[in-house]
Structure formats: C-alpha cells, structure tokens
Amino acid sequence: MSAYFEELDYQLTPLGPLSLRRRRQFKLNIDVVEVILGEAYLMSDLFTASEQALAEQAIAALSEKSPDILVAGLGLGYTAASALDHPQVASLTVIEYLPPVISWHQQGLLPMGRRLIDDPRCQLVEADFFLQAAGAGGLNPHAPEQRYDAILVDIDHSPDFFLDQSHADFYSPQGLARLVANLKPAGVFALWSNDRPDPRFVDRLEQVFKQAWAADVVFENPILEEDCAQTIYLAAT
Numbered sequence: 001m002s003a004y005f006e007e008l009d010y011q012l013t014p015l016g017p018l019s020l021r022r023r024r025q026f027k028l029n030i031d032v033v034e035v036i037l038g039e040a041y042l043m044s045d046l047f048t049a050s051e052q053a054l055a056e057q058a059i060a061a062l063s064e065k066s067p068d069i070l071v072a073g074l075g076l077g078y079t080a081a082s083a084l085d086h087p088q089v090a091s092l093t094v095i096e097y098l099p100p101v102i103s104w105h106q107q108g109l110l111p112m113g114r115r116l117i118d119d120p121r122c123q124l125v126e127a128d129f130f131l132q133a134a135g136a137g138g139l140n141p142h143a144p145e146q147r148y149d150a151i152l153v154d155i156d157h158s159p160d161f162f163l164d165q166s167h168a169d170f171y172s173p174q175g176l177a178r179l180v181a182n183l184k185p186a187g188v189f190a191l192w193s194n195d196r197p198d199p200r201f202v203d204r205l206e207q208v209f210k211q212a213w214a215a216d217v218v219f220e221n222p223i224l225e226e227d228c229a230q231t232i233y234l235a236a237t
Contacts, residue, residue: 011100045111048078049219050230055082058150058190066090067149072129077112092122095129154192176208193231209235
C-alpha cells in the first residue's frame with residue numbers, strides 16, 4: 001500500500017506555484033500522479049487518451065515517411081512518448097517552458113520514467129514556445145533553421161482559455177501564419193483542447209492553412225462513470 005498522498009515536488013514558477021503530487025485514488029485502488037498550477041488542476045496520468053491522440057492523429061495525417069516532429073508542452077510526457085512509439089519518426093523536439101517539468105523527467109519521477117530521456121531521437125529543450133513562435137528565429141533556440149513536418153501543441157486549456165494572457169496572439173490568424181513558416185511543405189499543425197470543437201477556431205485555421213478540421217476524443221472517466229470528450233484540432237499546409 002502506497003502513501004495516501006505525497007507531494008513529490010513544489011516549485012515557484014513565472015506562471016505560479018507548481019506542484020507534482022501522487023495520491024491514492026481509493027475508488028479505483030490505484031496511485032494517480034497529477035500536476036497542479038496555482039489553484040488549477042493541470043494534468044493527471046489518469047486521463048491520457050487525448051494527449052496520446054494528439055500525436056497519433058497528427059502522424060496519421062502526415063505524408064512524410066520519416067518525419068521531424070516538434071511537441072510544445074512536455075507535461076507528463078504522453079504525447080511525446082506516443083510520437084516515439086512510431087519507429088519511422090526521425091526526430092522529436094519537445095519545447096517546455098517550465099524547468100521543473102524537464103527535471104521531473106530527468107529524475108524519473110513521472111510515469112514515463114526515462115522513456116523520453118533514453119530515446120536518442122528525443123531532445124528536451126527549455127524555452128518559451130510562444131515567444132519563439134512570435135519571432136523569426138525558429139521554434140528551437142538551439143536550431144533556429146530547423147523546420148518540422150508536424151508541430152503539436154498542448155499547453156493551454158483551449159484556443160480561448162490560456163494559462164497566461166500573453167499566449168493569446170498565437171491563436172490569431174497572424175500568429176498561426178507565423179507558425180506556418182516553421183513547417184515543411186505538406187506539414188501538419190495539431191492542437192489539444194479541453195473543450196468541445198469550436199467551429200470558429202476551425203474557420204480561423206482555414207484562413208491560414210489549406211485545410212483544417214476538429215476531431216473528438218471520447219474516453220471513459222472511471223471516477224464519474226461516464227464518457228468525457230476533448231478535442232484535437234488539425235490543419236495541413
């Protein structure tokens with residue numbers, strides 16, 4: 001039997017207090033790892049279907065056989081790990097703003113353990129994705145000329161609900177147009193959202209990309225004993 005509750009790490013960050021904790025979920029008789037930012041529940045390894053679907057659906061939409069992929073938002077690592085599950089992926093760059101999150105992976109504190117750290121295709125980069133996307137210096141400050149076959153973003157709650165208001169410009173037509181410059185021809189942009197599909201955001205994507213669509217990801221919530229739905233937005237150049 002594990003401890004009922006354990007705070008594995010607590011750090012002050014520019015976005016607020018960040019807590020990594022493990023607690024016993026008695027109804028399911030399992031341990032759950034979760035991240036809290038300020039007073040907001042950020043992520044949990046109890047619900048990872050949509051994070052995995054972000055990688056699966058983006059890769060399925062690609063025509064490139066050996067893609068270079070960028071993931072913005074490391075989190076618990078499920079999106080990145082799902083991308084690495086595809087042996088044809090040539091390289092994976094993960095941009096993460098919060099140093100403690102990278103450290104948790106390096107220390108093996110998270111469910112993926114060292115899965116990402118030990119894969120030679122994967123590079124974890126500490127950087128502000130939104131700041132990089134707003135400039136002309138590329139998304140990876142260590143490789144400013146690098147372009148990607150797919151860019152996957154899982155940072156904010158939705159295109160209209162941000163962790164920080166400074167992210168808002170990224171979701172505008174102008175911000176999305178700047179992002180396209182970081183994609184290779186026939187590239188794919190994929191975005192995770194906690195909300196149901198918003199046709200207005202699909203319309204916004206279609207102002208910039210050749211095609212865009214939204215996909216529901218439905219998964220069982222064993223706590224509530226009902227299905228929940230989140231969204232993956234996809235757009236292709």
